[in-house]
Amino acid sequence: MSATIIDGKAFAEKVRTQVAAHVTRLKDEHGITPGLAVVLVGEDPASEVYVRNKGKQTLEAGMNSFEHKLPAETSEADLLALIDQLNTDPAVHGILVQLPLPAHLNSDLVINSIDPAKDVDGFHISNVGLLGTGQKSMVPCTPLGCLMMLREQLGSLSGLNAVVVGRSNIVGKPMAQLLLGDSCTVTIAHSRTRDLAEVCRRADILVAAVGRPEMIPGDWVKPGATVIDVGINRIPAPEKGEGKMRLVGDVAFASAAEVAGAITPVPGGVGPMTIACLLANTVTACCRANGLAEPEGLTA
Ligand SMILES: NC(=O)C1=CN([C@@H]2O[C@H](COP(=O)(O)OP(=O)(O)OC[C@H]3O[C@@H](n4cnc5c(N)ncnc54)[C@H](OP(=O)(O)O)[C@@H]3O)[C@@H](O)[C@H]2O)C=CC1
Numbered sequence: 101m102s103a104t105i106i107d108g109k110a111f112a113e114k115v116r117t118q119v120a121a122h123v124t125r126l127k128d129e130h131g132i133t134p135g136l137a138v139v140l141v142g143e144d145p146a147s148e149v150y151v152r153n154k155g156k157q158t159l160e161a162g163m164n165s166f167e168h169k170l171p172a173e174t175s176e177a178d179l180l181a182l183i184d185q186l187n188t189d190p191a192v193h194g195i196l197v198q199l200p201l202p203a204h205l206n207s208d209l210v211i212n213s214i215d216p217a218k219d220v221d222g223f224h225i226s227n228v229g230l231l232g233t234g235q236k237s238m239v240p241c242t243p244l245g246c247l248m249m250l251r252e253q254l255g256s257l258s259g260l261n262a263v264v265v266g267r268s269n270i271v272g273k274p275m276a277q278l279l280l281g282d283s284c285t286v287t288i289a290h291s292r293t294r295d296l297a298e299v300c301r302r303a304d305i306l307v308a309a310v311g312r313p314e315m316i317p318g319d320w321v322k323p324g325a326t327v328i329d330v331g332i333n334r335i336p337a338p339e340k341g342e343g344k345m346r347l348v349g350d351v352a353f354a355s356a357a358e359v360a361g362a363i364t365p366v367p368g369g370v371g372p373m374t375i376a377c378l379l380a381n382t383v384t385a386c387c388r389a390n391g392l393a394e395p396e397g398l399t400a
């Protein structure tokens with residue numbers, strides 16, 4: 101193995117320490133405690149773990165955490181009423197509605213009903229538009245975390261060939277916008293891309309956000325490339341015991357680490373950075389809401 105392993109867990113801890121320092125300052129100097137509301141509709145075990153981690157880390161950073169767990173059969177009207185209440189609650193600076201939502205709910209409608217200033221996921225259409233036009237916005241947490249790791253690893257990204265595999269609204273597209281903002285030459289690949297292997301081999305920066313366990317093998321990676329593995333896939337792990345599962349990314353880690361210059365592991369890579377950036381966005385939203393200087397280095 102030759103690649104540098106990018107330690108997302110350690111990086112996330114650093115970001116959370118910075119966030120906590122800003123929270124202390126907001127409390128001591130301004131008497132304001134940033135608050136994050138997380139809304140979970142239905143019972144998805146994976147989402148529940150994630151929501152619990154977020155709540156725990158929010159409290160550890162000194163912020164208020166408001167969790168709203170609604171039954172799977174919640175009506176759209178009831179969900180919109182809750183969002184309306186959170187939009188007007190001055191103690192709530194950030195709102196996150198866990199996706200995916202149950203099929204009877206229109207997620208575009210729900211997301212677009214969040215006050216854009218409190219949209220710490222950066223999924224509201226107005227934040228998407230602001231990001232796309234290079235204006236100040238709330239930046240989606242996962243791509244923001246990836247960008248922070250890339251800048252830390254590479255310094256300037258200017259002129260590098262970046263390939264993003266995946267074109268979802270929550271990862272692929274905003275990731276591509278951020279890379280373009282840092283002057284990469286960006287290619288977005290997806291399920292219809294012809295000769296994906298060839299496209300990937302051109303990448304100085306390869307971001308995998310597909311949702312297919314270990315789909316990208318080492319021989320698709322350009323020697324020396326920086327590989328960011330966003331995928332979180334739970335697969336059976338009979339070697340750990342019957343019925344046990346383990347997490348793998350979208351990249352075949354062992355073979356990719358032979359050729360890459362640097363690579364993020366799964367777990368311990370992008371995932372922890374996503375939560376750290378969510379906390380950072382909540383502090384940013386809180387500062388903006390109160391007309392205060394924003395934390396430096398925690399936004400794109
Ligand atoms: N670490 C973290 O913090 C986070 C991790 N994730 C993980 O990232 C992964 C992607 O998530 P998300 O963006 O929401 O997923 P989506 O399912 O919304 O999007 C997947 C994308 O991958 C593309 N794709 C699917 N199959 C192939 C293929 N064979 N070849 C090339 N492209 C393909 C799809 O193409 P098409 O559009 O053509 O269908 C689509 O654009 C998942 O594993 C998810 O769990 C997600 C969010 C946060």
Ligand SMILES: Nc1nc(=O)c2c([nH]1)NC[C@@H]1CN(c3ccc(C(=O)N[C@@H](CCC(=O)O)C(=O)O)cc3)C=[N+]21
Nearest residue numbers: 196197198199200221241332367368369371372374375
């Ligand atoms: N509105 C919304 N915003 C999101 O940002 C969002 C979402 N919905 N729905 C689901 C996906 C997924 N996601 C993850 C975040 C952190 C880890 C994470 O911390 N992972 C740990 C491992 C955790 C474990 O062991 O299960 C790691 O990679 O090291 C994983 C996945 C955010 N998402």
